[in-house]
Amino acid sequence: MNQINLKKKKKNQKKFGCEEVALKEVYEDQSYSKEEDQIRFEQEISIMWGVSSHPNVITLVGFSENPRCIITKVSFFFLLFFLLFLFLFLFFSFILFF
Secondary structure: OEEEEEOOOOOOHHHHOOOOEEEEEEOOOOOOOHHHHHHHHHHHHHHHHHHOOOOOOOOEEEEEOOOOEEEEEOOHHHHHHHHHHHHHHHHHHHHHHO
16 A cells, blocks of 8 residues: 655745655555565666656655655646546546436
């Protein structure tokens, strides 16, 4: 199970150049051994580093081994696009099925 926590912006963050980030806490998958689970985590980080410069992919800021977390930039444009897509999907599903 993955858990995402959003840090709240403070008024003085712009002064110091800080950005809002999302933390994805990655829990151990019980269906894999600890070694395989660690390898999968490292592969996910490696792939995210490789594609994080692409404009359509959320930027990876960093990661933590203990606790195991992935840190990404918060993209409000992506969130807005997702919510719009979800709204349209639900709206048209309702119209088609009712």
